[in-house]
Amino acid sequence: MVAKQFLEFLAGGRRYACDLLWVKEILRNPATAPVRQAPSYVAGVVHLRGQILTALDLETRLGHPKPSREPASRCIVFKTLAEVSRLPAPPDGFDSADPDLLGILVDEIAEIIPSVTSILPPPPETLSGLDASCISGVILGADGLITVLAIGPLLTPPAANLSLPA
């Protein structure tokens, strides 16, 4: 199996990574317009070259308590369903990609992890209270453990009980 490349980034002091194939582009300091009465994990909408992107707050989406901090400084924009479907080898879970533009807000982009050969299953006790379907495993990085996100489920609107407005 060909080793995948991963993008590593930070949010709420935690380290995350996702399959690089999913990533369309990264926005610096996105101007997020809030959407009242939206599910709590939706941070708002962003104007991206004539289109409207829904920005999710990564931490809240995973189930971490909503942090009170500086506005996130980076937005990772994911490929749309049409775009991932066109890839010669689409990433895992690509059929649950969003037909529209979607991104997640994070604090910092770290680096690209060139080749990852082994992803460990996450220890179950670390997942309590989190949306486990969005986490596919753990990589042992140089600076510590990195949570690998399953982007397909992450981009799918969670079941109704999780999407209660704030």
Added chain:
Amino acid sequence: MSAHDNEMLDLFVQESTEHLQTLESDLIALESDPSDAERLNRIFRAVHSIKGTAGFFGFSPIVNLAHVMENLMSVVRAGELVAEPHIVSHLIAGSDRLALMIGSPANADEIPHSEEIAALQGILDKGKSQPPSAPKEQPSAPAAAPLEALPAELDDFEISAADCLPGLRGGQNFFIIQAPLEEIEALGQTISGFFDELASLGTVLDVHTNAASLPALLSAASARLSCSILFATQLEIGILIDAFGLASSFVIPVPREPLGDWVRDRGAAGPALIQSPSADRTIIPTQRSIELTEAAAPEVTVLHAVPRRRKIEETVRINVSLLDQLMNLAGEMVLSRNQLVRLAEAQGVSPVEGLRSAVQEISAVTSNLQSTIMRARLHPVGSLFGKYTRIVRDLSQKLGKDIALEISGDDVELDRAILEGLSDPLTHLVRNSVDHGLELPSERESRGKSPRGTVRLSAAHLAGRVQIEVADDGRGMDPSKLKAKAIEKGLVTSEQAARMSDNEALHLIFAAGFSTAAQVSDISGRGVGMDVVRTNIEKLAGHIDLQSHVGLGTRIIIRLPLTLAIVPALIVGCQGQRYAMPQINLEEIVRPDADNPLRIFGGAEVLKLRDELLPVIRLASILNPASGGEIPKSSFVLALRLENLRFGLLVDEIMSTEEIVVKPLGRHLNSIPFYSGATLLGQGEIALILDPAGLAHGRISTSQTSLPNSKTLSLTRTMDARRVLVFTDAGSERFAAPLTGITRVEQVRREHIERIGGRQCLRRNRASTLQLVRLSSILPVSDPGDLPEEFLVLVPKEPHSHAGIVATGIVDSADLPDGALDDTTLCADGVQGTALLLDRLTIILDIPALCASAGIGYAPSPEPATLSLATS
């Protein structure tokens, strides 16, 4: 691979469906004129194409049925059989079966069609055994056999004598070019390039391929397709072969003399025109230059000698999402352009030579690009109107009525989405006209009318919108009967009914639960009433109106915007965010103040609006329930109307009115009921579009029932037709403008007025300007003198919303009683007449006429203001 096959299959279904549509309308028309040769040809070709392509995919049931139909048509076309009504009926039945089969081609054999085949075959067998029945009606019949000297390949072409005439007259040479498509591609040319080149050298008279049409041909280029082209040119054969690098075996010359004879035999050509071909050579240069300019057009449009059929093949199918994407990109470009313009202006006296003009150039091109893409979304209404021919035919047979359907304006174009949404309401209206509107022939004759009734379906452009009309010359509607019915159904009280004008009574048919059909018939009156029609039309941002006169007929008028992608909206602010409210739901804007505050009534907030209490909800507390009850000073109440519900929405501030481009919200947000989408404003900021139904849901209906007058709420709109706004303009006269014609009243300071070319204008926002109309300069009234420091402007509704009528004071609003209007004492352009209102003689204005005499035309076709340029 399978994706490619599916694409081909989709293409087949689409094309065949188009063929079937023309087939059906042509067959129906054939009933009234069985000898129309042009139409017979079209029918034959349509069936032939369907058969050919179906064969390509191996759908044998479709081929079998189409084959019999084609055989029958070829007999009819050859004049051996006359298309009598029963034959046409069988052909229509056949085309219905074909439609079913093409709907699911893979399961075509499950659809029974043997009966149709047997019936058609029966006609065919019978017809063949009989001698030709009506030889005198066949003008061109015996000439079908080509003369000996002509190449047999000529038979493949569908040409008329008229097609060949210009070439023969101009002394051109005729060739048949037969080339496998691989051959053309092997020469390093694309197929369309090849056609372009041909077109630049002569005239393509007809193209014959074994594929149905050009799109199919282009996508199937790898298949073994070949095409033959009948081509007329000034060139000699040697030069032609050299020009294209084709092998000489692919080019077959058609001798001129026999062709001339053949054309003459076909009947259309006067012999004199052909006899002296070379004498006319002087006209050649002109003709060629015309053809060259035509060839410069992007499409292969030179086929102008073959008028109608080619047109269909010159289109390219584009996915709507691709168009949306183009729209987005153009919108994005406009935003960048606006930035560029601001930068250029910030430079002052521009240091870079020519920067300003380059920016202006880009501005113009960008706007143009955007409106062109917009136009690509439009479809002619003819595609929709076409289906009513069939409906009217079937209904009139069923009901024993004799009905002519007149269709006009079928080239008027509308957004695809609107056309789709219009289909059901229009069907209902046409059925109503046929079923209820038109009388039986005997009844018509006894009233001195022609026994044949008429239903007229028309479309026209009107003031930047499209007006569609369904009119009949039937029995019309009787207002008194409508009133009686409405009282019986409990929709109005008898006192209300007595106060109603005839026009208001007619509008009762739009009330929910109202149906005039005395008995429920199979055709209409099955519960889908006019209220549903009205709701559907209003969903399309349209407006429906009707006129009816007893004994003369009924006319239903529908006005629609060209497109749904751009809607006029009011931009409002709430808690620091901007929101867009579509104008279609907005009736007026009211400011609550110390004299007329928000009051509490039955646990809900209400605002007194004239003699009615309007339930009010607050946008801030809906969107952010935690927010406090403080009302900012700048607050306004938007009076909104939804079907039969009226309510007010309290917003923090009013920003501007703009034409917005609607963009959908993604799947994480589209379940929030309060928004129907989002839009980008001029500087790129996002405004969410409010959905009044979602905001009102669960908040209004309960409080509304407790309101006095609520029973008449659904009728207030029609009552409003006679409400006027009474105002003054410094002089002694009082004026009144119909409230239905006014969008809003604005307060203006004199210093904001700018003069452009002798006209006084008010820069309203970066998007548009209001052109001020001073009544004293148009009407024969006293001179009010200069504009005061502060004054008001009345802004009329679309399409006159860029005019502003100057007023110095609002007196009140009043009802204009029936018969109060005196249109003889004061006659002037822009005036309806005078009336005694509020104890004073008042001049009643006619706003459209007023704007016309002020030299203010209609608003140009909608261009989104968010995307238009700030004028300097």
